[in-house]
Amino acid sequence: MRIRNATKRDKKIISDLYYRLHPVEEKESREKGLLVPIEKSKIKPIFLVAEENKKVVGFVWAHLIQYGLFKYGTIDEFFVKKEFRGKGVGSNLLKKSIKKLEKLNPKIILVGTEKENKEAIKLYQKVGFELGKRSLWFYWNPKKKPLK
Numbered sequence: 001m002r003i004r005n006a007t008k009r010d011k012k013i014i015s016d017l018y019y020r021l022h023p024v025e026e027k028e029s030r031e032k033g034l035l036v037p038i039e040k041s042k043i044k045p046i047f048l049v050a051e052e053n054k055k056v057v058g059f060v061w062a063h064l065i066q067y068g069l070f071k072y073g074t075i076d077e078f079f080v081k082k083e084f085r086g087k088g089v090g091s092n093l094l095k096k097s098i099k100k101l102e103k104l105n106p107k108i109i110l111v112g113t114e115k116e117n118k119e120a121i122k123l124y125q126k127v128g129f130e131l132g133k134r135s136l137w138f139y140w141n142p143k144k145k146p147l148k
Contacts (some may be wrong), residue, residue, distance in 0.1 A: 001057075001088070001089060001092065002051045002052075003048055003050050003092055003093060003096045004048065005048060006047040006048060006059065010049055010056055010059075014049065014059050017056070017058070017059055018077065044063070044064075045062065046061070046063060046100045047062075048096055048097055050080065050084075050089045050092065052089070057080060057084045057089060058080035058081060058084060058089050058090065059077070059078075060075060060077070060078045060093040060094065060096075060097045061076045061077040061078070062074060062075040062097045062100070062101055063076065064106055070107055071106045072106045072107055072109065072110060073101035073102075073104065073108070073110070074110045074111070075094070075109070075110070075111040078090070078093065078094070078120075090123050091123065091127055094111075094123070094127045095127060098127070109129075111124055
């Protein structure tokens, strides 16, 4: 398995994977929306894909947000094809995105999911995220502990 930066060539497959994550969105708006983070964003997102045998099997999209003096990272979108789950693909995507975010010196890194998504919750905790006390957001304090 290989983790690499997404490119414009990945637009179609990422759009298809994104549709599995958000099936309500129309294809045209998905593909146009994905072009922004890959090509033109001013916030310089981290957009990574996981490849197995030269085929994209997952992706993660993260970025840094500056709010006054406070900087925090957020993992916005994250998806791995069902047949590749439980094989380290998701963990590796998350770890690589966290390492890239840590270089930007955030106070914390956030990732959110639905409370029913037990699989994602288990993965986030396995990687080292902790559940927030007042929300369903998981947080990561890069200064507090290393990656698991």
